[in-house]
Amino acid sequence: MIIKSIGWGLIKTFKQGTLIFLFWSVNLIISLIFLFPYLSAFNHFFSERIVSRLLEQANVYTYYTEFFHFFARPLQIARGNLLLGRLLILIISVILSAGVISTFLRDDQLNSKKFGADSWHFLGRMLRLGIFQLFIVIFFLMVSIVLYLPVIYFLPSLFVENIYFYFLIGWAGLAYLFVLFAFLVFDLSRIQLVKQDSPSILKTIWMAVLSLWRNPVQIYLLYFLLSLIWAAVILVYWTLQSYLSNNSFTGILLELVILQFFVGIQYWIRLSRFSALINISGIGENQEMAGNIG
Amino acid sequence: MRSIILIILLQLPVLSQIIFQKPLSERVANYHIKATLDCQAKMIKASEKLIWRNSSQQLIRELQFHLYMNAFRNDSSTFLSQSRKLYPDTPSRPRQELGGVYIQRFVLNSTYDLLHSIEYIQPNDSNQHDSTVVKVKLPQPVQPGEEVSLEIDFRCKLPKIIARTGYSDDFFLLGQWFPKIGVYQEGKWYCHQFFPNSEFFADFGNYEVEFTLPIQYITGATGILLREESGDSLKTLFYRAEDVHDFAVVAWPKFKQEIRDIKGTRVILLYAPEHSVHSKRYMTAITAAIKYFNNWISPFPYPQITVVDPPIHALRAGGMEYPCFITGGAIWGFPAEFRLFPEEVTIHEFAHQYFYGILASNEAEEPWLDEGFTCYATLKIMNHAYGKSASLSELFNIQISQIDEYKRSYLKRPDLDSVWKASWDFRRRAYGVNTYAKPALILHTLENFLGQAQMDTIMRRYYEKWKFRHPRTADFLALVDSISVRDMGWYFDQALLSTKVLDYEVDSLSCEEAVTLDSSQGEAINEYHSRVVIKRLGDFIFPVEIACIFDNGDTLRQNWDGVDSVYVLDYCTTSRIREAQVDPGQKVWLDLNWSNNSMMMKKNYFATIRHWLQVMKIYQQSLLGVFLF
Numbered sequence: 001m002i003i004k005s006i007g008w009g010l011i012k013t014f015k016q017g018t019l020i021f022l023f024w025s026v027n028l029i030i031s032l033i034f035l036f037p038y039l040s041a042f043n044h045f046f047s048e049r050i051v052s053r054l055l056e057q058a059n060v061y062t063y064y065t066e067f068f069h070f071f072a073r074p075l076q077i078a079r080g081n082l083l084l085g086r087l088l089i090l091i092i093s094v095i096l097s098a099g100v101i102s103t104f105l106r107d108d109q110l111n112s113k114k115f116g117a118d119s120w121h122f123l124g125r126m127l128r129l130g131i132f133q134l135f136i137v138i139f140f141l142m143v144s145i146v147l148y149l150p151v152i153y154f155l156p157s158l159f160v161e162n163i164y165f166y167f168l169i170g171w172a173g174l175a176y177l178f179v180l181f182a183f184l185v186f187d188l189s190r191i192q193l194v195k196q197d198s199p200s201i202l203k204t205i206w207m208a209v210l211s212l213w214r215n216p217v218q219i220y221l222l223y224f225l226l227s228l229i230w231a232a233v234i235l236v237y238w239t240l241q242s243y244l245s246n247n248s249f250t251g252i253l254l255e256l257v258i259l260q261f262f263v264g265i266q267y268w269i270r271l272s273r274f275s276a277l278i279n280i281s282g283i284g285e286n287q288e289m290a291g292n293i294g
Numbered sequence: 295m296r297s298i299i300l301i302i303l304l305q306l307p308v309l310s311q312i313i314f315q316k317p318l319s320e321r322v323a324n325y326h327i328k329a330t331l332d333c334q335a336k337m338i339k340a341s342e343k344l345i346w347r348n349s350s351q352q353l354i355r356e357l358q359f360h361l362y363m364n365a366f367r368n369d370s371s372t373f374l375s376q377s378r379k380l381y382p383d384t385p386s387r388p389r390q391e392l393g394g395v396y397i398q399r400f401v402l403n404s405t406y407d408l409l410h411s412i413e414y415i416q417p418n419d420s421n422q423h424d425s426t427v428v429k430v431k432l433p434q435p436v437q438p439g440e441e442v443s444l445e446i447d448f449r450c451k452l453p454k455i456i457a458r459t460g461y462s463d464d465f466f467l468l469g470q471w472f473p474k475i476g477v478y479q480e481g482k483w484y485c486h487q488f489f490p491n492s493e494f495f496a497d498f499g500n501y502e503v504e505f506t507l508p509i510q511y512i513t514g515a516t517g518i519l520l521r522e523e524s525g526d527s528l529k530t531l532f533y534r535a536e537d538v539h540d541f542a543v544v545a546w547p548k549f550k551q552e553i554r555d556i557k558g559t560r561v562i563l564l565y566a567p568e569h570s571v572h573s574k575r576y577m578t579a580i581t582a583a584i585k586y587f588n589n590w591i592s593p594f595p596y597p598q599i600t601v602v603d604p605p606i607h608a609l610r611a612g613g614m615e616y617p618c619f620i621t622g623g624a625i626w627g628f629p630a631e632f633r634l635f636p637e638e639v640t641i642h643e644f645a646h647q648y649f650y651g652i653l654a655s656n657e658a659e660e661p662w663l664d665e666g667f668t669c670y671a672t673l674k675i676m677n678h679a680y681g682k683s684a685s686l687s688e689l690f691n692i693q694i695s696q697i698d699e700y701k702r703s704y705l706k707r708p709d710l711d712s713v714w715k716a717s718w719d720f721r722r723r724a725y726g727v728n729t730y731a732k733p734a735l736i737l738h739t740l741e742n743f744l745g746q747a748q749m750d751t752i753m754r755r756y757y758e759k760w761k762f763r764h765p766r767t768a769d770f771l772a773l774v775d776s777i778s779v780r781d782m783g784w785y786f787d788q789a790l791l792s793t794k795v796l797d798y799e800v801d802s803l804s805c806e807e808a809v810t811l812d813s814s815q816g817e818a819i820n821e822y823h824s825r826v827v828i829k830r831l832g833d834f835i836f837p838v839e840i841a842c843i844f845d846n847g848d849t850l851r852q853n854w855d856g857v858d859s860v861y862v863l864d865y866c867t868t869s870r871i872r873e874a875q876v877d878p879g880q881k882v883w884l885d886l887n888w889s890n891n892s893m894m895m896k897k898n899y900f901a902t903i904r905h906w907l908q909v910m911k912i913y914q915q916s917l918l919g920v921f922l923f
Contacts, residue, residue, distance in 0.1 A: 031914050038909065043902040050875055050892035052901035058683075059908075061694040065702045066889045082913065089917045161568040161606045161626035241911075249900070252907050259911055266918050 002222045009276025018110045023267040034085035038078035041071050094130040098122035101194040104275045129201050133186040140182050144175035184223050211281045230269050237262045318537040319498035319762035322349050331507040336461045338450040353435040358485035359428050362470035365488040366453035367394035370423035377490040393453030401445040418487045426488040458614035467611040468543040486658045491725040492717040493657035496539040503533040512549040514564045514600040516541045516619045538617035544602050556584045559594045565603035572624040579637040582679035583644040591757045613639045615646035631689040645671035652761050661717045666733020673697050703731035709793040735883040736789045742881035752777050788834050796834035797886040798876040800893040801827040805871050824871035826863040841878040844869040
């Protein structure tokens with residue numbers, strides 16, 4: 001059932017290639033816009049200097065240190081821009097999530113008018129849900145840290161280093177699953193929100209918890225397996241790029257193309273989680289979507 | 295059979311009571327200490343017999359002693375109170391984690407009980423809460439050349455590990471644990487209080503230490519273990535060290551031990567069991583250091599060195615030097631490509647065996663002489679052992695050499711303070727850079743200026759002249775002047791005594807084409823008028839070489855004394871200028887910004903494109919976030 005849902009989700013999402021393209025484009029455009037001041041500073045500092053030839057071959061620490069030191073002010077602004085870019089893409093993702101979910105619920109080809117209308121219709125509630133999610137995730141992270149404090153206290157007498165290291169990895173894994181739970185509930189809430197068009201986000205969260213309660217193991221496993229697939233994709237990408245030489249112009253171009261391909265794949269997996277969740281939770285079955293959408 | 299012979303050979307030095315047939319030092323302060331470690335109470339009960347000789351030409355009417363451990367006796371001591379000023383996040387220590395030395399008996403020449411003559415003094419800061427120095431008035435002065443004996447019974451409460459001494463759980467590192475006499479020179483006592491940034495200064499001598507502790511403990515110490523006597527629950531270890539100026543002991547029941555002979559020096563590595571993966575790294579580093587010094591300056595004169603790898607909970611014991619005894623530091627799983635721990639720290643602490651241990655300068659008054667020279671030696675050994683371009687790290691394809699790290703430190707605070715200062719006189723955050731990184735760069739720049747052969751001669755003569763003595767900065771500078779063909783005062787004045795910064799820049803590069811008529815041939819010739827403008831941005835004046843490369847491959851080199859703030863070079867050549875560079879050999883490590891030392895006629899965008907790809911990779915992924923986040 002889980003594998004079937006994942007497969008179903010991936011196929012459905014693959015058919016919505018425009019959606020993947022949309023998210024990939026947003027990512028690329030924001031990257032280009034917000035990286036420009038940083039790269040401009042880099043270019044200004046190095047391009048007319050001989051050391052730039054050295055930097056073609058290797059990342060030489062001294063020159064980067066000098067760059068960061070003597071360009072501290074513009075770099076500070078550039079770093080601020082980078083953070084702004086991340087925040088912007090987070091907001092865009094939240095805004096567009098209603099359009100994505102409604103497309104999957106309709107099981108229809110992407111209709112840009114409907115997509116836009118749905119995203120607009122749920123804008124306020126999706127944003128509220130996003131902010132609420134942020135607080136819950138922070139709360140869960142804090143709980144994870146608090147649970148970890150006794151370990152730090154007893155470290156000198158209880159643990160030898162390597163056992164402690166494995167313990168730390170184990171704790172990080174558990175914390176990840178813990179936080180994953182918060183994300184899972186909120187993804188289900190978004191689906192419920194679009195499905196029911198409920199005015200109350202608390203009600204949709206409650207409904208999401210109920211659907212999770214009905215089928216907790218499978219939904220959780222689905223989510224976990226999807227994250228493993230994502231990790232495998234990243235691993236493949238890292239391995240592939242380690243074989244590529246980026247010291248030639250062709251090499252750089254090739255690596256850039258491969259990077260975009262893998263960014264697209266990651267969006268594919270990320271978007272397919274909604275589709276797979278709709279399938280495994282049964283939210284989309286035998287139910288009509290609220291009439292006032294789209 | 296071979297291993298049995300090897301063991302016998304390794305044990306040979308310990309079979310005799312005398313280590314050196316001929317004394318290496320003046321042996322001014324000689325200690326015989328009987329100490330018992332109470333592991334539960336974290337306390338040492340000891341009696342010390344000190345034979346001290348007045349090596350000066352003056353009558354001495356009082357003696358001064360360091361009680362370093364009293365730095366941790368109360369929160370208002372100079373050490374702890376200043377630590378909080380320098381590092382505001384330093385927490386107050388709970389009462390049970392404090393330490394201190396308590397003298398219970400003080401007898402001179404087996405006759406005079408001077409316990410009540412002991413007086414705490416604060417020669418540096420008048421802080422009445424500080425009890426790290428005491429003076430004792432003598433009933434009669436000590437004549438030049440005369441020896442006195444002092445019998446001192448004391449208790450030393452060990453602090454929770456701090457400043458590389460104390461206990462952590464069942465681990466003990468005993469550094470600065472006994473009353474230690476100051477150094478009398480030039481008619482006065484050099485016996486400074488213990489400051490957060492200051493280290494130690496003492497006279498050479500012999501140490502015989504009988505150390506009693508629970509039988510299950512594994513120990514290491516400054517001296518050679520002569521014999522061991524075991525009882526039911528306790529054992530006594532008999533150590534002897536000659537021609538050293540301090541004595542440290544480490545004890546922990548869980549140590550693993552590895553012994554190896556390197557160039558006639560027995561290396562004893564004591565390591566935490568979970569760090570067994572790092573033992574090879576420790577051995578490689580210490581081998582590289584011993585061999586390098588063997589060729590560079592002089593073979594290590596002592597028969598043994600103990601290298602201690604503390605467990606993670608006692609990591610504050612790491613990175614410290616005592617005579618014939620160093621502590622490193624490692625963390626389980628620390629990647630082999632990053633050689634800060636244990637390689638760099640091991641090599642650094644070993645280098646201290648020369649610049650502190652043998653060339654025993656006053657670490658409190660002239661800290662650059664030990665830390666700066668040690669850093670200079672560290673970078674030479676790291677380069678030699680692990681490659682020049684990435685001696686410190688090549689993790690994640692980022693090349694960091696040892697000197698890059700010094701440069702980074704220097705770049706952050708290049709003009710905060712001068713180098714030649716007492717450790718307590720530095721401005722806030724200035725001690726580290728001016729004692730470690732900047733002096734290393736100063737010496738490396740000096741080496742590049744004078745040439746390696748001349749610098750090596752200086753270092754060897756410095757060692758030969760001052761070994762087992764107390765050299766000062768002026769002694770080193772005088773030696774440089776006597777060997778160098780040039781007076782180097784101009785350099786040291788700027789580098790050691792001022793906060794001047796050094797930075798050259800190629801400000802502009804231009805080239806204009808002109809057609810002239812060759813009068814002899816009557817033909818038109820293309821000529822190029824090139825202009826290179828170089829600026830000295832800092833106030834540190836240093837002569838540099840300038841290289842201009844032309845399209846036809848010709849290179850024109852010129853020297854500039856750097857006195858004026860701007861230097862203009864005009865060339866009229868038959869080829870177009872391609873690039874200009876100040877200090878093309880990258881010899882001047884004190885130059886703050888190397889990147890601006892050059893200019894090309896054509897911009898090179900490739901590095902930017904490459905960097906753009908690297909940043910794009912990180913940024914596009916960071917916009918995606920970790921899965922679902």
